[in-house]
Amino acid sequence: MGGRRRVDNLTALAVLATLVEGQMHPYEMATTLRDRGKDQDMGIKWGSFYTVVRNMARHGLIEAVGSVREGRRPERTVYRITDDGRAELVDWARELVATPVPEQPRFRAGLSVLAALHPDEATTLLRARLAVLEDGIRSDRAALAGHARVVPRLFLVENEYDLTIREAEAAWIRSLLTELTSGSYPGLDEWRTRHEAPTPRTGPADGGDTIP
Numbered sequence: 001m002g003g004r005r006r007v008d009n010l011t012a013l014a015v016l017a018t019l020v021e022g023q024m025h026p027y028e029m030a031t032t033l034r035d036r037g038k039d040q041d042m043g044i045k046w047g048s049f050y051t052v053v054r055n056m057a058r059h060g061l062i063e064a065v066g067s068v069r070e071g072r073r074p075e076r077t078v079y080r081i082t083d084d085g086r087a088e089l090v091d092w093a094r095e096l097v098a099t100p101v102p103e104q105p106r107f108r109a110g111l112s113v114l115a116a117l118h119p120d121e122a123t124t125l126l127r128a129r130l131a132v133l134e135d136g137i138r139s140d141r142a143a144l145a146g147h148a149r150v151v152p153r154l155f156l157v158e159n160e161y162d163l164t165i166r167e168a169e170a171a172w173i174r175s176l177l178t179e180l181t182s183g184s185y186p187g188l189d190e191w192r193t194r195h196e197a198p199t200p201r202t203g204p205a206d207g208g209d210t211i212p
Helices: 010-021 026-035 038-042 047-056 083-098 105-111 121-147 159-181 188-196
Strands: 060-068 075-080
Touching: 010 026, 010 038, 010 047, 010 060, 010 075, 010 083, 026 038, 026 047, 026 075, 047 060, 075 083, 121 159, 121 188
Parallel strands: none
Antiparallel strands: 060 075
């Protein structure tokens, strides 16, 4: 599994997963992916979508089988997945499911510089984030329950995962807020003092030139 992908772009994975269902032209692929919300799962950049499709054909993952014309629109090339493309789809799925890789979400970056904020401000901001998270969790939980009545669970597992991750984040923030508001967070007094202490002078103490 793994190794260097011929087209190392998750958009290519999305295209393979779509074409395994049948032949399509790129506009049809894009419409299907949007309708299913795969652009959120794969981080598809639509501006490079056609370039990715052409690269996949160049590398033998998909192949043109003809063209169609709808009304006065230009002809559209219809593609199908190749045997190599099917093998790539399966191998790629195995790698993504089995092999964890480091990921750096923006929230983690923010936490890494949390000390730059006064603890009271950090508490306020975390409460605001938690409120947004909880609203989204309620909405997505209801949406998932509705989808589950008409869509097999197999095609909703990524939504379950996303919801579970955000529920875990919300639980962690609640725990952190409890420590911050109760005063039990280790080093909280030192953190607060660092922000409330007078700012030391950084310029010359007695005369001399200063930078304007």
